[in-house]
């Protein structure tokens with residue numbers, strides 16, 4: 001149940017924004033430090049909540065959620081003074097006597113809607129940028145990861161300025177009401193289907209949005225690759241968080257010969273990571289809820305299982321699974337799997353793989369395993385994706401200096417580091433004209449009455 005009245009809450013934040021309170025850099029630094037303290041002082045509780053929601057291991061909770069955001073805060077704190085300076089631009093002859101610069105203006109009141117799969121990272125990560133850019137924000141965690149959302153709702157208000165940052169608890173009905181309010185920016189993470197609803201609601205107020213969506217991220221793998229290394233990296237990317245990772249490899253594209261080599265290598269990597277029985281591994285996650293368990297189990301129906309395939313409804317467990325003999329028209333190839341199943345689709349070469357990738361929505365991520373630079377370049381130049389990682393998976397999301405985001409059906413906008421800060425600012429160009437006698441003389445050529453002499457001066 002939503003605990004707050006959306007109108008009153010947004011109005012309170014808007015008043016704060018208009019008071020100018022959130023603009024000084026010292027204020028932003030104070031709030032960022034407070035957010036960092038939230039992470040430092042609640043680490044154990046956050047990890048416990050992630051365990052409860054997703055059976056997330058301590059290592060994945062720290063590296064991919066808690067430390068991930070904490071490190072971004074530190075990075076932004078380190079650079080905020082440099083980033084917030086007015087941008088100087090080079091001047092043309094016409095503006096030689098003028099002052100020209102670009103001011104970074106916070107948008108105002110932002111709405112951040114998070115998803116449940118990385119409930120800490122994708123909810124509080126964007127907040128870091130909203131704060132460093134000087135905005136107020138409403139934070140809407142996902143109702144599907146209740147333990148993590150509760151830590152955010154209970155604890156965050158103890159650290160941040162409540163006049164500027166509010167956590168809004170709620171599901172679909174409450175979020176629908178919330179979206180009727182006018183926001184100055186909306187940052188949404190979740191499925192493409194709901195992304196369209198958010199975008200339509202934003203359009204009613206002409207609110208700019210970032211949409212961090214999902215999709216089917218392909219992996220192309222050819223015979224030149226080192227199969228043992230490739231298998232470990234694909235297995236890690238596909239099966240962390242039980243496959244519920246937006247940039248997880250969704251399916252493999254390879255020849256039948258490559259398939260014969262990669263399957264035993266995947267089997268070996270799975271045993272190495274999760275033992276003979278992944279169900280008893282402390283490092284293997286669970287499906288978020290019964291609805292998603294059913295959805296994933298239904299995708300498995302009728303598939304030819306090469307590895308895994310076991311499901312256990314009571315424990316919301318789906319074994320790390322590989323399926324073969326997959327046709328492009330099969331159900332499993334029609335939607336993002338978002339679970340621990342890896343279908344292998346056979347193609348004869350890179351050209352066919354490109355055609356296949358281009359027949360679908362633009363993916364959030366694209367992975368290539370090959371030692372052949374011509375093949376790599378051919379795929380890079382002829383496909384579109386939010387990001388690309390060659391010879392590994394997932395790690396492009398952790399590169400300092402990379403924007404993280406999709407393109408086309410997988411989203412719009414990118415964040416992390418400086419890109420998070422830039423997401424939440426309007427770049428306002430300011431021209432300060434020289435109004436001296438000489439400045440006015442030079443500028444007077446534009447005034448009527450127009451003459452040919454003025455035109456050719």
Ligand code: NAD
Nearest residue numbers: 114115116141142171172175190191194212213214215246
């Ligand atoms: P979802 O779209 O169902 O829910 C996400 C958020 O939207 C939740 O906070 C939810 O309360 C809200 N919501 C749901 N339905 C709504 C509606 N009708 N109106 C208004 N708000 C609504 O997504 P999900 O199932 O929670 O997340 C899974 C998807 O998110 C996957 O597709 C995954 O790839 C994607 N994802 C993307 C990223 C990224 O950074 N690109 C990160 C994580 C997840």
